[in-house]
């Protein structure tokens with residue numbers, strides 16, 4: 001990796017430089033002066049003026065300061081940083097997908113509507129759900145939508161004033177409570193066991209008639225399967241409450257088991273995790289939400305459906321329409337119908353996998369995580385005994401006596417060319433290092449990673465300063481975050 | 494399977510270390526009753542070449558801007574995207590990276606976001622921008638929640654000339670937060686200032702207006718800000734076509750508190766609507782309330798200049814149920830596209846482009862104005878869109894135009910505004926030529942006969 005020398009494009013701006021020329025036009029009249037009042041016009045925009053060469057070089061060099069999935073292993077727990085197939089990018093960039101407008105008439109969009117219709121079917125099959133909306137823009141957006149569906153369901157049953165609470169285990173991701181709040185619920189935190197599972201006593205104690213539902217991640221954020229899921233589902237359903245599935249960890253069970261069969265009524269998926277679409281440095285993602293039959297009426301508008309009026313048209317493609325006036329719907333949740341480009345990539349991925357390979361995703365992701373776990377459990381501490389699912393949580397606690405923390409290990413890994421695992425999450429495990437290798441990692445590479453971790457643990461004992469000073473081989477070293485917040489500088493002036 | 498490298502031999506070796514001998518044993522924590530007996534029905538695996546061919550075929554079933562001329566805007570815009578945008582966003586260390594939690598390995602993303610924030614703050618005339626939101630409508634909803642829930646003034650006064658979809662999204666988000674919405678009437682195609690004045694009181698958390706508005710008309714932002722300020726109500730400007738800010742005085746210059754919206758115009762094709770790019774820009778006073786990620790400049794321990802995500806204590810992973818928003822993953826790669834786009838077209842390019850759009854739309858306005866059967870109800874300053882109504886049912890017009898390879902919006906504005914009938918917004922960017930506009934005119938003449 002190259003070292004950083006910050007130079008913004010602003011710093012090489014010169015009014016004479018240009019990086020763009022407008023297309024030809026035969027309209028020569030200038031209407032601006034006559035039609036836009038002078039006092040409504042601005043003098044200066046405040047953008048730099050540089051040439052295309054300079055732009056290309058600037059961003060290429062910035063890319064060299066980044067670490068992506070091609071750089072090496074990216075075992076970021078809870079994030080499923082699997083390989084992003086190249087084919088996906090090329091397909092999503094096809095003219096036929098790029099250069100179409102969301103407000104075209106439905107009969108000019110047969111290809112796109114079919115893709116959405118077919119993808120919805122596939123996601124139903126994979127998850128055991130009855131319908132999906134492909135609209136949500138990311139996981140948290142899906143959570144908001146799912147929670148709103150639950151709210152609409154109870155409202156429809158005349159229970160909106162009484163069903164006000166959502167149960168969330170303390171091991172849950174931060175978006176879960178934040179999303180429940182944005183959908184108008186209050187949050188009741190329930191205790192987690194040592195393995196991040198739902199504490200059944202705490203659950204029972206809090207399962208009152210006000211409970212609208214529970215949000216669960218399964219496997220949970222500690223990488224463990226909720227053994228009691230059946231009992232939890234029965235308890236909730238008997239209480240008239242619903243179960244919400246945070247699909248961030250679906251990679252562990254995809255093709256092997258389905259949330260719909262476990263009793264979940266609503267699920268969201270992260271296409272940018274399980275379904276191979278890239279993270280883009282923080283999005284765009286896509287967070288489809290699946291529901292059971294009785295919740296279909298509340299899905300957001302619009303939905304792609306088969307037009308029953310035009311039945312004589314045999315081709316499905318010719319009968320698909322977007323219907324946007326479902327009366328019980330929670331309403332529209334975004335400007336356009338979906339993050340379509342992300343859906344294209346997911347569809348291409350699923351076609352490539354096919355039903356015979358899909359289970360292998362889960363099998364190899366679980367295999368890889370357990371391999372790392374057993375190989376490192378004597379070097380670090382494993383608070384959770386036994387087989388994990390697609391990620392394992394190790395703890396740097398034993399290195400405390402050398403003054404070493406999880407963060408130090410994470411930073412030292414960078415010097416060896418790795419992206420560190422997620423650290424300090426889940427909160428229930430001290431000095432957590434949460435490792436999710438994903439199925440796209442090979443045994444050879446896992447062996448190298450394991451070897452490196454062992455070296456680092458040894459270094460921690462022999463020469464902890466190496467870890468405290470790390471990283472030293474990256475473009476910059478540890479940052480001053482206090483200064484960033486105190487002397488706030490968020491835009492160039 | 495070409496994305497899964499473990500061989501059967503590897504698997505055996507790993508099983509041994511783990512102490513299991515079968516896949517079933519590895520998954521023994523999953524109760525037997527939930528284990529699928531048959532794989533989910535998604536079809537046989539396909540080789541890459543066939544996936545390509547099949548999906549290319551599917552994409553060709555759409556009518557694209559190459560097959561027909563589009564005069565559709567409203568929520569997404571067709572501008573030219575220079576090749577450098579795709580080339581840059583295709584660099585793997587940009588598009589495959591995660592959110593930059595580890596600044597030592599993410600200076601590329603972080604510096605690009607800082608440049609994005611700088612550009613957006615300048616363009617909108619504000620002090621700060623966040624790193625991106627999902628899209629223009631959810632951005633408006635976030636602004637509403639920030640100002641209404643944040644200040645416990647649970648009433649939002651919104652312009653009835655927000656795009657109908659933005660309005661619908663605001664209603665969706667307002668309900669659960671117990672925010673009540675009052676719609677400010679329009680008058681002659683723009684916000685009715687008297688009605689605005691009448692509706693503002695101390696319970697109102699914010700006024701939300703869109704400019705150019707749903708009919709394409711540029712609002713009088715100075716008056717709107719003055720009226721709101723007199724009543725001490727915060728102001729939100731929604732901009733769905735920020736190319737207009739290449740020429741128009743930005744809302745920040747009038748004193749708006751928040752400028753938010755959609756920036757798909759900056760380096761993305763409409764792509765059937767997504768992903769686009771939500772943005773939100775605020776004054777200094779609101780920075781610590783802003784939803785989502787924000788990147789700040791700082792130093793590393795050696796004193797080197799660098800960037801980090803900052804003001805993290807607002808966010809869901811730290812604040813959980815007390816966070817300012819639930820947003821986590823946003824639209825970072827789209828923000829990168831916008832940054833590369835804006836860097837490339839630059840100060841002069843954006844200004845010229847804005848002028849070009851105004852010129853094309855005005856040329857079209859003059860051409861269509863005297864066609865029998867077309868009415869242009871409002872004659873006020875506009876950017877690249879304006880509203881027309883037809884003397885015939887709009888479905889007939891849409892069909893007739895399609896037969897001539899011309900695309901207009903599926904939205905009949907009569908559905909959203911009872912005082913309109915057979916109404917439609919037409920959009921003219923730099924991507925339609927004089928000939929295209931004259932063809933549209935001829936086709937409309939014929940259809941209206």
Ligand SMILES: Cc1ncc(COP(=O)(O)O)c(C=O)c1O
Pocket residue numbers: 078079138139140141173175176217221246248249270285287820821822
């Ligand atoms: C367990 C869990 N839930 C929800 C989310 C939120 O997903 P997104 O970032 O797409 O909004 C994440 C991702 O970080 C997660 O790990």
